[in-house]
Amino acid sequence: MATAGLSMAPRTLPPTCVAFGSSGWDGPGFVASGGLELSYWDLHGFLLLPTLWLLTAGKPTMLNDERDPLKTTASFAYLAFILTIAVGQAFVWDSVGAQIGIWTFNPAKVTGLGAATLLPLEEILWLFHHVIKAALWTLKMSEWTLTAAPDGTPAPMADSVRAAGNAVLAAMTLAGLAALAGDEDHHKCLGLIATFFAPVFAVVWNLGARYLRSHWRLFVSSWLPPGMWTVCIDCVGQQQGVWSFPSRYLTGLSTLPEGLLKLDIAAVYLVSTFAVTATGAIILAASEEFAELGTAPSADAESLWDLFLFILHGAAPKTAERVAQAMPPASSSWRVLSAE
Structure with missing residues (x-):
């Protein structure tokens, strides 16, 4: 056969994937030729980028704003509260997910803590880091007119709408429990989300009923950027x-090359972020309304209790009255919404 004019290119081996040896890891590898090897600590660096800005040049001014002492006090109280509650709850559902096997960690790239927990050290610190980043971002969004300006006056939600929302969230909680207890593994991740976050969203739905429409820009702008950054x-x-x-615990809905954007997992990050930011949006919107009504007392420990009763009264007046009788507030200013 004639071979004139043909040139034979040298054969090259195809790129190979990194193997983790005897670690027992069977997750996705990455192309070894030119690939970066990042550990979990390196990923904290990505998460740290917005956090550093929020702690330095972009620090929320309300954290040291003497013009609105109640809002400043409420902001610090929000940070302390959300770090305690959100991180504690996150540790539980994260541990449950790891126990089921919905997510697993590469032992070659994390710092294990032995038999005490399936979560590596970096994952536990991630819970704190993610929560504080989302909370600080919420405070920052409440300062920008474009995102914080109310779209109308806060008003009570229609009873029928609230009841329908509560019914949906209750059904989601029951469905989540059934999915976790059932034999269909593909529903485990969604079941975990529904079980742990539908009750949280019920609290947000009821306590934030006055502000979901009037402050929708604050809710959305506080939630999407930190949520998508984490995704x-x-x-x-x-x-x-x-x-x-592992695919056995997911619905299989994914996108991006190699299915890296798994919608079940994206939902985990988005709903957990919303739980943090929506709580802050409610507190900030309520403290703003409370102050504008001209009845807020001076910012001390008792004024925070007044603010809490004000928020509770906007959602459940009878419950607020019973709580106030058991633990009297500094004043009766929280009853200002009684005229509605």
């Missing part, structure tokens, strides 16, 4: 083989 970091973590999500 992006998750995709990097999967691509780098830091963690893995």
Whole structure:
């Protein structure tokens, strides 16, 4: 056969994937030729970018604003409260997810804590880091006119709408429990989300009923940027083989090359972020309304209790009255909504 004019290119081996040896890891690898090897600590660096800005040049001014002492006090109280409650709850559902096997961590890229917990040290610190980043972002969004300006006056939600929302959230909670207890593994991740977050959303739905429409821009702007940033970091973590999500526990809905954007997992990050930011949006919107009504007392420990009763009264007046009788507030200013 004639071979004139033909040139034979040297054969090259196809790129290979990194193997983790005897670690027992069977998650996705990454292309070894030119690939980066990032550990979980490196991913904290990505998460740290917005946090550093929020702690320095972009620090929320309300944290040291003497013009509105009640809102400043409420902001610090929100940070302390959300770090305690959100991180505690996150540790529980994160541990449950790891116990089921919905997510697993590459032992070669994390710092294990032995038999005490299935979560590595970096994951536990991530819970704190993610919560404080989302909370600070919420405070920042409440300062920008474009995102914080109310779209109308806060008003009670229609009883029928609230009841319908509560019924849906109750059904989601029951469905989540059934999914976790059932034999269909593909529903486990969604079941975990519904079980742990539908009750949280019920609290947000009821306590924030006055502000979901009037302050919708604050709710959305506080939630989406930190939520989507965390989803992006998750995709990097999967691509780098830091963690893995076995397909047997997911619905299979995914996008991006190699299915890195798994919608079940994206939902985990988005709903957990919303639980943090929506809580802050309610507190900030309520403290603003409370102050504008001209009845807020001076900012001390008791004024926070007045603010809490004000928020509770907007959602459940009878419950607020019973709580106030058991633990009397500093004044009766929280009853200002009684005229509605």
